[in-house]
Amino acid sequence: MSDPAQPGALRSTGTASRAPLLEVAGLSVLLEVNGTRRPVLRDVSFTVAQGEAVGLVGESGAGKTMAARAVGRLLPAGAHVQGSIRFGGTDVAAITGAGLRRYRTQVAMIFQDPRAHTNPVRRIEDFMTEALRTNHGVRAAQARDRAVDMLAQVGIEDGARRLRQYPHQMSGGMLQRIMIAAALLIKPRLLLADEPTTALDVTTQAEVMAILDALRREYGLAMLFITHDLDLAAAICDRTIVMYAGQIVEVRSSALLHANPLHPYTAALAAARPDITKTVHRLRAIPGHPLSAFEAPPEECAFAPRCAHTRDVCRAAAPGVAELDGGLSRCARAHQLRGQLQAVPNA
Amino acid sequence: MSAVPLADKARAPSRAQALLRATGPAGIASAIVLTVAALAAVFGPLLAPYDPNLPNLSLAWIGPVGGHLLGYDFEGRDVASRLLAGAQTALLGPLAVVVLSVPVGTLLAVTAAWRRGASDAVISSGLNILFAFPAILLALLAAAVFGAGLPAAVLALSAAYTPYVARVLRGAALKERTQAYIAALEVQGASATSVCLRHLIPNIAPLIVAQATILFGYAMVDLAAISFLGLGVQPPTANWGVMISENQAGLLQGYPLPALAAGACIVLVVIAVNVLGERLFEQARVARR
Amino acid sequence: MPDISGAPILEAAGLRKQFGDLVAVDDVSFRIPPGRSLAIVGESGAGKTTIARMIVGLERPTSGTITACGHDRSGPPRSARDRRRRAREVQIVFQDPYTSLDPRQSAHAAIDEVLRLHHGWPAERRRDRIAELTGLVGLDARQSRALPRSLSGGQRQRVAIARALAAEPAVLILDESVAALDVSIQAQVLNLLADIRDQAGVSYLLISHDLAVVRQLTDEALVLHCGTVAERGPTARVLDNPQHPSTQRLRASVPRPGWKPRYVHPSAGR
Numbered sequence: 057m058s059d060p061a062q063p064g065a066l067r068s069t070g071t072a073s074r075a076p077l078l079e080v081a082g083l084s085v086l087l088e089v090n091g092t093r094r095p096v097l098r099d100v101s102f103t104v105a106q107g108e109a110v111g112l113v114g115e116s117g118a119g120k121t122m123a124a125r126a127v128g129r130l131l132p133a134g135a136h137v138q139g140s141i142r143f144g145g146t147d148v149a150a151i152t153g154a155g156l157r158r159y160r161t162q163v164a165m166i167f168q169d170p171r172a173h174t175n176p177v178r179r180i181e182d183f184m185t186e187a188l189r190t191n192h193g194v195r196a197a198q199a200r201d202r203a204v205d206m207l208a209q210v211g212i213e214d215g216a217r218r219l220r221q222y223p224h225q226m227s228g229g230m231l232q233r234i235m236i237a238a239a240l241l242i243k244p245r246l247l248l249a250d251e252p253t254t255a256l257d258v259t260t261q262a263e264v265m266a267i268l269d270a271l272r273r274e275y276g277l278a279m280l281f282i283t284h285d286l287d288l289a290a291a292i293c294d295r296t297i298v299m300y301a302g303q304i305v306e307v308r309s310s311a312l313l314h315a316n317p318l319h320p321y322t323a324a325l326a327a328a329r330p331d332i333t334k335t336v337h338r339l340r341a342i343p344g345h346p347l348s349a350f351e352a353p354p355e356e357c358a359f360a361p362r363c364a365h366t367r368d369v370c371r372a373a374a375p376g377v378a379e380l381d382g383g384l385s386r387c388a389r390a391h392q393l394r395g396q397l398q399a400v401p402n403a
Numbered sequence: 404m405s406a407v408p409l410a411d412k413a414r415a416p417s418r419a420q421a422l423l424r425a426t427g428p429a430g431i432a433s434a435i436v437l438t439v440a441a442l443a444a445v446f447g448p449l450l451a452p453y454d455p456n457l458p459n460l461s462l463a464w465i466g467p468v469g470g471h472l473l474g475y476d477f478e479g480r481d482v483a484s485r486l487l488a489g490a491q492t493a494l495l496g497p498l499a500v501v502v503l504s505v506p507v508g509t510l511l512a513v514t515a516a517w518r519r520g521a522s523d524a525v526i527s528s529g530l531n532i533l534f535a536f537p538a539i540l541l542a543l544l545a546a547a548v549f550g551a552g553l554p555a556a557v558l559a560l561s562a563a564y565t566p567y568v569a570r571v572l573r574g575a576a577l578k579e580r581t582q583a584y585i586a587a588l589e590v591q592g593a594s595a596t597s598v599c600l601r602h603l604i605p606n607i608a609p610l611i612v613a614q615a616t617i618l619f620g621y622a623m624v625d626l627a628a629i630s631f632l633g634l635g636v637q638p639p640t641a642n643w644g645v646m647i648s649e650n651q652a653g654l655l656q657g658y659p660l661p662a663l664a665a666g667a668c669i670v671l672v673v674i675a676v677n678v679l680g681e682r683l684f685e686q687a688r689v690a691r692r
Numbered sequence: 693m694p695d696i697s698g699a700p701i702l703e704a705a706g707l708r709k710q711f712g713d714l715v716a717v718d719d720v721s722f723r724i725p726p727g728r729s730l731a732i733v734g735e736s737g738a739g740k741t742t743i744a745r746m747i748v749g750l751e752r753p754t755s756g757t758i759t760a761c762g763h764d765r766s767g768p769p770r771s772a773r774d775r776r777r778r779a780r781e782v783q784i785v786f787q788d789p790y791t792s793l794d795p796r797q798s799a800h801a802a803i804d805e806v807l808r809l810h811h812g813w814p815a816e817r818r819r820d821r822i823a824e825l826t827g828l829v830g831l832d833a834r835q836s837r838a839l840p841r842s843l844s845g846g847q848r849q850r851v852a853i854a855r856a857l858a859a860e861p862a863v864l865i866l867d868e869s870v871a872a873l874d875v876s877i878q879a880q881v882l883n884l885l886a887d888i889r890d891q892a893g894v895s896y897l898l899i900s901h902d903l904a905v906v907r908q909l910t911d912e913a914l915v916l917h918c919g920t921v922a923e924r925g926p927t928a929r930v931l932d933n934p935q936h937p938s939t940q941r942l943r944a945s946v947p948r949p950g951w952k953p954r955y956v957h958p959s960a961g962r
Contacts (some may be wrong), residue, residue, distance in 0.1 A: 091767055115874040116845075228736075257736040257901050262945035266953035284875060287947035314949040328879035329909035332931060338886060339908065341879035345844060412866035587852070590748050591859060595773060601805075602794050621734035646868050 063323065077278050078104040082139035084209065086323025095349035096122045098302040099139070104246065109272060109279040111310065114299035115167075117348030120282045123299070124248045128165045128278065129156060141247070161191050163238035168251040170231040175224040181219035184238045192242065206237040210267050229260035236268055240275060247252065247272065247279040253288070265292060286326055291318055294367060298322045301358035302349025308383035316398060318378075318385035320363045323397040357388060365393055428621035430682050440672050442488035451484035455641050457580075464658040476649050476661040478639075486668055487639035493669070496635070497622035503561035505615050509569025513599050516571070516576035530566035537630075538563035538625050546590055553626075556635040560625055564618055571614055575607045610688060616680030620673045627669050643669050646677040698759075699762055702727040702782065704864045707756035708889040709742050713813045718741045718919045720756075724863065729889065729896035731906040731927060733942065734916035743916075744867045747897070748784045761862050776810060783861035787868035789848035791949060799851040800836045806858040818819070818935075825854040829884060846877035850884070857888065865897045870905060881907055901944050904920050907931055915939045 085097040090135070095121045101284035104110050120329050123170045129148065141149040148159050158327035160331050167173045174183055185199035186205075200219065210233040222232060232252060239247060249268065253261040269292040272279050279289055289296045290310040298306040298319065317323040327340045344362040352358035360370040369388045378390035387393065443450070452470060462479035465471075473482035515526040538560055545559035546552075579585065580603065588598045604611075627644030629635040636642035638649060646665035654662050700723035703798055709717040719740040721841040722834040724730045733742045737912060747758055757766045760781040769775040787793040788943065794802065798960060800822055807818045824837040828851040840848055849869060849880065866885070870878045888894060889909075898910050913927040923930060934940045945953075 086787055140937075199926055233934060258903075259941055259945045262947075262953045266788060285947060287949055287951060290949065291947055291951050291953060328876050330882065330904040332904040332907050332943075333947060335908055335928070338883045341883055342876040343880075344873055346876060352850040358763060460820075581784040583788055584794045586750055587784070587786065587792055587855065588794075589750065590779060591783055591809060591855075592772075592776035593805075593809060594775075604798075606794065633881055 058145065059400040063385060074102040077106045078146060078280070079106075079142040080123075080127065080139070081142070083120075083123070083126060084151045085126055085131065085140040086136040086138075088136075088163055094348075096168055096302055096349050097126065098349050098354075100299075100302075100304055101139075102297055102307065104278050104280055105306055105309040106245070107276045107278055108295070109269075109281060109293040111293035111296040112299060113286055113296055114278060114286065115284055115307070115324075115346040115347050117301065117351070119297040119302040120299050121250055122302075124165070124250050124280060124282050126245075128163060128248050130165065146382075149195050155162045156398060157191060158341070161187075162244050163246045163248060164244040164276050165237050165248040166232075166235050166252045168226065168254050173222060173235070174231065176223055177224075179219065180223065180226075180234060183223075184219065184234065184241060187238075191193045202241060206241050208235070209240075209271060210237045211263075212235070213238070213280065214356060227260075229256050230266060232256065232260075232264050233267060236264070238272070238347070240271060240277075242249065243275070245278060247277050248282075249279060250282045251284070254283070261288075268292065270352065284327075286313065286322070298325075301347040302382070303358065303386060304377075305359065305386045306384065316381065316395065317392070318381065318390060318397065319387050320365050320393065320397060321359050324362075324364070357386075365389060408670070410685075414646050429678050435681065436671055436675035440490060440494060440668075443487050444494040445491075447487040447490045451481075451487045453481035453484045455480060455485040455488035456638075456639055464653060464656075466658070466660065473664050474660050477645070479654060481663045482646075482664055484591075485641045485646060486498040486643070486664060489643050489646060489665070490668075492553060492636050492640060493623065493627070493643040494672070496557055497619045498624045499557045500560045500564060500626070501612070501619050502614050503557070504564040504568055504618065505611065508565045508571055509604065509611060511565070511569040512572035512601060513576050515573050516580050517595060517599060517603070519577075526569070533562065533566045534570075536563065538643075542625075542629045542634050551634045551637060553636050556626055556629045560622055560629075563625075564622070568614055568618065572607060572611065575610050576603060579603050579606050589691065609683065612688075613680055613684035616676055616683060620676040620680065623669060623673050643690040699726075700759075701761060702742070702897065702931070703745065703757075703759045705757045705759075707743065707746060707758070708754045709739070709746060709751065710754045716831060717746070717753075717918055720914075720916070720921055722794075722914055722921075722924070724897065725896050726862070727893055727895060727900065727911065729902060729910040731898040731913040732916060733900060733903065733906055733913060734922075734938075735901070735942070737918075738916040739919040740787070741867060742918055744784065744865050744897070744899050747780060748782055748865060756872075770857070781861060782863045782865065783859050783867040784865040785849070785852045785856050785857035787871055789845040789872060790840075790853065792852045793848055793859060795840055795903040798839055799831060799854065802851065802852050802855050802958050803858045806885060808856055810859055821858070823959060828857070828888065829854045830880075844877075846873050849873065849881055853881075853888070857894075860892075861894065863895045865899065866909075867899045871900065871902060874956055878905075885909060903931055903943065908942055915942070 076183065080103070082103045083097055083100040086093045086095050100119070100123055102110070105175050105248050112120045112123060122131070126137060131137065137149055140147050143159065143162070149307060150161065181200055181203060184203045185196065187195060188194040188199040203219060204215035207218060212218055212230065213287070218234070225307065226234065235252070251270070256264060265288070279293070281289060286296070290313055294309050296310045296313050297304055297307055298321065300321050306317065306322050307320060314326055315324065317326065324342045325341070328342055330339055342362050345386050347358055355374055356371040357363070358374045360366045363370070367389060375386050375388040377384050380390060380394060419424040434485060448455070457480060459479035462475045463477055466474040466478050468474070471481050471483065471679040473486070474487060476482050480560040511526050511530065541559040541563050542556050549555040549558070585598060585603060588602060603677060626635055627647070630642050630644030631648040633648065636645050643665040647662050650665070696892040702753065703723040705721045707717055708715070720739070720743060722730060726800070727758050732743060734740055742751065746753050749769070751887055752768065753766060757764060760778070763781065778859055782821055803822045803825055804818055806815060807821060813821070822836070831847065831850055831854070835843060840851070843851070870881050873881060885896070886909065888898060897908060898906060908925050913925065913930045914921055915923040915930065915936060915938060917936070922938045923934065923936040930939060931943060934943050
């Protein structure tokens with residue numbers, strides 16, 4: 057069992073050769089809700105290497121959005137942050153002022169609902185070129201040209217015309233492409249994508265995912281991709297992190313995640329999805345409901361009540377992180393269950 | 404491994420504490436002022452230490468002395484007693500305005516929001532026309548038609564305020580109308596009336612109440628102005644607006660207390676009602692799901 | 693539940709809906725035999741929700757007919773009794789669990805209101821029926837009496853299902869009813885819907901963009917593209933062997949193990 061606070065423990069999934077761009081260690085976040093402090097993230101540690109795409113997967117209350125916001129320094133006021141977030145070697149968890157502005161030029165965030173994050177009374181060009189003009193000192197005309205170029209890269213041909221339009225004149229899919237283009241314009245080193253395709257229908261989602269994947273590789277950006285869909289994360293991320301109740305429960309290379317998951321929750325999640333290729337009598341549903349960090353008892357495995365493989369050891373103490381098969385699993389029985397958790401086809 | 408504690412239960416406030424904190428010192432002060440005003444409105448004439456209506460010109464304009472905390476007014480009547488007696492008309496008038504304009508405005512708003520289309524257009528146009536008339540102008544009209552007095556003034560103000568209520572509530576009603584649960588009830592075969600009365604209106608009720616309190620404040624000021632102009636409560640009936648009018652000569656002659664005291668009562672109650680209305684409005688806004 | 697053996701429980705013929713110049717639905721026809729389920733799939737804007745709203749009476753078709761349990765429902769209901777009879781034929785569960793319940797009403801009260809609307813039962817009998825329905829959808833006594841704000845999304849959807857079933861409909865329209873739920877909860881609700889279908893014999897009209905859910909819950913599928921029927925057939929055949937390019941595109945866009953989205957860079961010549 058390794059201490060997840062040690063960065064070395066987390067570089068064991070085949071990316072040791074690439075220097076870590078983002079190192080999150082022992083991150084815990086508490087939010088003030090009606091006067092009480094509630095944990096939403098518990099002791100989260102992970103790394104993202106330069107140019108690497110990492111998926112962050114979980115259900116409601118898992119803490120995946122909070123983790124992304126903590127990295128993006130977008131937590132709500134009154135949030136208590138413990139632990140460290142190192143970007144390019146510098147701790148960014150507490151920096152303010154000029155340091156924070158510098159950080160923001162290197163990390164770009166793409167949100168789930170583009171309409172909520174664009175000003176409806178400003179034109180697209182204002183929105184797209186603002187960061188360039190304000191933080192990078194680029195002249196307006198030059199910024200506009202770069203914007204047109206980037207729009208073409210995301211598949212919007214008549215960029216000059218689109219720049220003059222307003223957000224309400226665009227469909228959700230097009231607006232999300234514009235968000236991606238805007239994020240890439242400032243040439244960040246890390247992209248934080250928080251469920252960018254959840255609000256889109258499935259064909260638009262495929263297009264937007266393809267664009268995101270292609271451009272990310274072309275520009276060599278690192279990416280943290282948050283989603284509730286395991287298969288979606290596996291499609292464009294090299295590694296996938298699975299979260300539950302505010303903790304990381306599994307880290308695995310995406311290629312192996314479906315065939316050989318290390319944690320019972322990952323296997324159960326994959327098995328609970330209906331299969332597009334066949335009908336089964338009943339799905340293998342996980343009993344109970346997903347817990348948030350503050351609902352989970354701290355001295356035992358948070359998933360134990362819903363897990364099919366629970367034993368006494370699971371309730372005796374909070375499980376530590378086990379390293380095996382090139383991945384990590386926060387399961388007290390990880391070694392015993394090794395190789396037995398394949399997503400079994402629905403009976 | 405992880406030493407993060409669960410919800411810090413020791414710091415969780417009780418409901419009473421939370422309510423107190425949300426109300427704040429301003430809210431508490433307002434509540435006190437309004438309670439005193441309400442008591443004065445109900446028991447005023449009984450509580451008045453001296454006869455509020457008995458004139459005695461030899462005592463006119465004498466300042467605070469003995470049991471007369473606020474002195475005498477221009478006709479030698481005890482100011483404090485007259486304030487207490489005047490609370491009744493000063494507060495009942497606005498209450499009547501609210502009781503008339505809010506239900507009518509709500510009905511119009513909900514009808515327009517539910518039926519949309521032509522009904523909405525007709526109602527909105529009608530309300531817009533009514534909007535064009537300032538309250539004081541309508542009060543003049545009412546006084547000319549019905550004779551000066553509180554009932555005419557109340558009618559006029561109710562007519563003036565109804566479109567305001569309707570406009571604000573129409574927006575909220577429209578938003579509520581499009582919620583899925585209203586559609587679910589329609590699909591269940593419930594009648595429009597039943598859905599509006601039992602679901603739509605109760606769900607915008609906090610907003611209605613907040614609007615009513617804000618209107619109360621406006622009505623107080625408008626009615627005081629109307630009474631000051633001589634179109635509302637007629638002297639010698641005690642009324643704060645009338646008292647300002649009656650005693651305005653004192654302001655220039657060095658006896659400001661009667662007029663100012665009446666004015667201060669109006670201002671205090673209006674502020675208190677506004678603070679309360681704002682708190683309720685915030686609650687209505689925040690407590691949406 | 694009305695029993696008309698042989699005749700389709702729900703039938704639409706030549707449905708058309710026009711909003712000004714925009715034709716949202718054009719010449720859509722289908723029929724659902726009793727005990728069978730139909731899915732309507734397609735991209736957003738294809739017209740799926742418009743069709744659902746027309747069937748349930750929230751919109752009127754510009755032209756075409758809708759028949760449920762042998763009764764025509766293309767025009768407005770003629771009376772309050774007519775309205776209530778239609779409610780007992782077709783019900784709907786909406787997508788968003790957070791707006792489909794009156795925030796001031798518990799599940800118990802909501803179901804009670806529906807029962808009082810359709811039946812003149814005494815309180816005792818209504819109470820028993822409410823207990824039956826909430827038990828059927830897996831809600832315990834506390835959840836049944838709680839206000840929606842204390843319930844999770846999955847629990848709220850269960851309440852919405854129980855309320856719809858209180859009218860004992862022949863057809864239940866599920867308009868993206870599981871789309872907003874977590875994966876593990878979605879599986880529970882899908883199993884519940886399958887149980888209800890088997891026990892109560894309700895036919896489902898499933899509106900969904902999630903093809904895996906469609907596969908799990910329906911027998912027949914109808915693919916809509918720009919308001920018209922692009923393809924139809926048994927669900928398994930439509931998903932395994934799509935014929936229409938629109939269906940093929942839909943099918944190819946679904947993430948699954950090993951799936952990779954393909955993008956052709958504009959500079960490479962599209």
